[in-house]
Amino acid sequence: MKLATKITLFVPGTVNVNELNPGMQAKFTNIVQERFTEWFGGSTTIAAEGTYTAASGIVREPINMVSTFSNDTSKLPMVHALAADIAYEMGQECVAVEVNGQVEFVESIKAAAA
Numbered sequence: 001m002k003l004a005t006k007i008t009l010f011v012p013g014t015v016n017v018n019e020l021n022p023g024m025q026a027k028f029t030n031i032v033q034e035r036f037t038e039w040f041g042g043s044t045t046i047a048a049e050g051t052y053t054a055a056s057g058i059v060r061e062p063i064n065m066v067s068t069f070s071n072d073t074s075k076l077p078m079v080h081a082l083a084a085d086i087a088y089e090m091g092q093e094c095v096a097v098e099v100n101g102q103v104e105f106v107e108s109i110k111a112a113a114a
């Protein structure tokens with residue numbers, strides 16, 4: 001069996017731009033793992049470190065990349081909604097979702113509503 005679509009949601013390790021919060025990261029990593037398993041049949045999580053430029057300078061943070069593979073892309077809107085909710089709950093401007101090597105920065109549901 002070949003699965004043609006790789007989906008990865010990047011769970012941040014900080015809240016409010018640069019405040020480390022391993023508890024929130026663990027909570028949302030678990031939620032993404034559970035949702036991906038329900039929606040796509042399973043997931044794999046890889047811990048990494050990411051950096052980005054904020055108004056205050058370079059932010060370095062731990063991230064968890066939760067990935068899944070599927071032939072069913074009908075649930076991508078739910079993945080994007082989950083990313084927007086995580087961004088909102090963690091005080092992030094956006095959360096990255098990667099689909100087959102293309103990254104989209106999904107805005108917080110608060111930012112999207114503005």
